[in-house]
Amino acid sequence: MQSNMPDIADTAPALQTGKLDWVGMADIELPFIFESRDLAPLHVNAKARAFVNLHKEDAKGIHMSRLFLALDTLSTEQHVNPQTIAQALDSFISSHEGLSDQAKIEFKFELPLRRKSLLSGKAGWKSYPLTIEAKIDRGVLSFELSLDVTYSSTCPCSAALARQLIQQAFAEQFNGQALNHEQVLNWLGSTDGIVATPHSQRSIANVKVKLDSNITEFDILSLINTLENELKTPVQAAVKREDEQEFARLNGQNLMFCEDAARKIKAVLEDAQYADYWLQINHYESLHAHDAVAIAVKGIDDGYQP
Numbered sequence: 001m002q003s004n005m006p007d008i009a010d011t012a013p014a015l016q017t018g019k020l021d022w023v024g025m026a027d028i029e030l031p032f033i034f035e036s037r038d039l040a041p042l043h044v045n046a047k048a049r050a051f052v053n054l055h056k057e058d059a060k061g062i063h064m065s066r067l068f069l070a071l072d073t074l075s076t077e078q079h080v081n082p083q084t085i086a087q088a089l090d091s092f093i094s095s096h097e098g099l100s101d102q103a104k105i106e107f108k109f110e111l112p113l114r115r116k117s118l119l120s121g122k123a124g125w126k127s128y129p130l131t132i133e134a135k136i137d138r139g140v141l142s143f144e145l146s147l148d149v150t151y152s153s154t155c156p157c158s159a160a161l162a163r164q165l166i167q168q169a170f171a172e173q174f175n176g177q178a179l180n181h182e183q184v185l186n187w188l189g190s191t192d193g194i195v196a197t198p199h200s201q202r203s204i205a206n207v208k209v210k211l212d213s214n215i216t217e218f219d220i221l222s223l224i225n226t227l228e229n230e231l232k233t234p235v236q237a238a239v240k241r242e243d244e245q246e247f248a249r250l251n252g253q254n255l256m257f258c259e260d261a262a263r264k265i266k267a268v269l270e271d272a273q274y275a276d277y278w279l280q281i282n283h284y285e286s287l288h289a290h291d292a293v294a295i296a297v298k299g300i301d302d303g304y305q306p
């Protein structure tokens with residue numbers, strides 16, 4: 001049937017000749033089963049982008065359906081892991097012989113993880129926005145992960161200003177009186193004892209890392225745990241009062257500007273020895289209507305740019 005049909009991608013002349021860097025499809029709906037170390041295979045609903053370059057200058061176009069069907073195989077017959085993504089990229093190239101020598105796939109999805117509460121022993125779902133980009137360039141494979149981690153940041157400047165107001169309130173209230181332990185303890189537990197509170201904000205760390213081309217599995221959980229353990233105040237799922245109190249303690253013990261968060265994340269990404277990384281810290285301020293932002297990269301030649 002197909003052989004009687006015109007196939008202009010192969011036969012029609014290009015309107016204008018020239019090489020193209022990427023041609024393909026965006027926003028493809030693609031449910032699949034995702035594999036990553038220490039996680040049971042997970043059903044996710046991804047949006048995919050699939051591309052090849054078009055280096056044959058007079059070719060009319062690429063064969064979109066071949067990319068689409070390779071992705072469909074990944075979705076329906078395989079689990080998504082570095083090997084199967086590499087197979088899909090290989091099939092992009094082999095189905096475009098003479099046309100393309102570069103291919104890339106991007107999957108964007110939310111990774112739902114069970115997260116434990118801080119103290120109460122409960123658990124709940126928390127979703128992490130994740131993008132995986134895989135590329136093959138004249139036979140060389142590369143993988144990149146982008147991940148968002150949401151946390152709370154309490155402003156160190158605001159905390160110092162609040163402490164000063166609390167001291168002033170104490171001085172006014174007791175005005176040079178000699179106090180016993182119980183009086184001070186009672187005052188600290190009263191609303192007068194916390195006359196000002198520092199502002200905190202929901203904050204997001206956007207992190208992008210380049211992975212080794214020879215990885216055999218993704219390890220998203222360990223990256224998320226590393227980032228959250230470093231920040232100390234990740235947004236919680238299940239929260240009972242004891243968890244909320246622990247969260248308040250953690251916030252008070254980990255006051256941070258966006259610069260502090262950026263330096264913390266930079267240090268752990270350096271330690272993890274990623275080939276390259278990029279990070280952007282966003283503190284969605286409650287003091288201002290604008291945000292505080294810090295950006296850092298590993299700083300290697302031809303690497304990510306800030």
Ligand SMILES: Nc1nc2c(ncn2[C@@H]2O[C@H](COP(=O)(O)OP(=O)(O)OP(=O)(O)O)[C@@H](O)[C@H]2O)c(=O)[nH]1
Pocket residue numbers: 002007009060061062063064065066
């Ligand atoms: N190259 C290209 N194809 C497009 C575009 N927009 C839609 N398509 C369609 O994508 C469809 C798939 O093209 P092919 O992969 O060549 O489909 P096919 O000829 O049935 O498949 P093969 O026999 O494997 O070549 C065609 O029906 C095109 O019309 C576009 O902008 N560029």
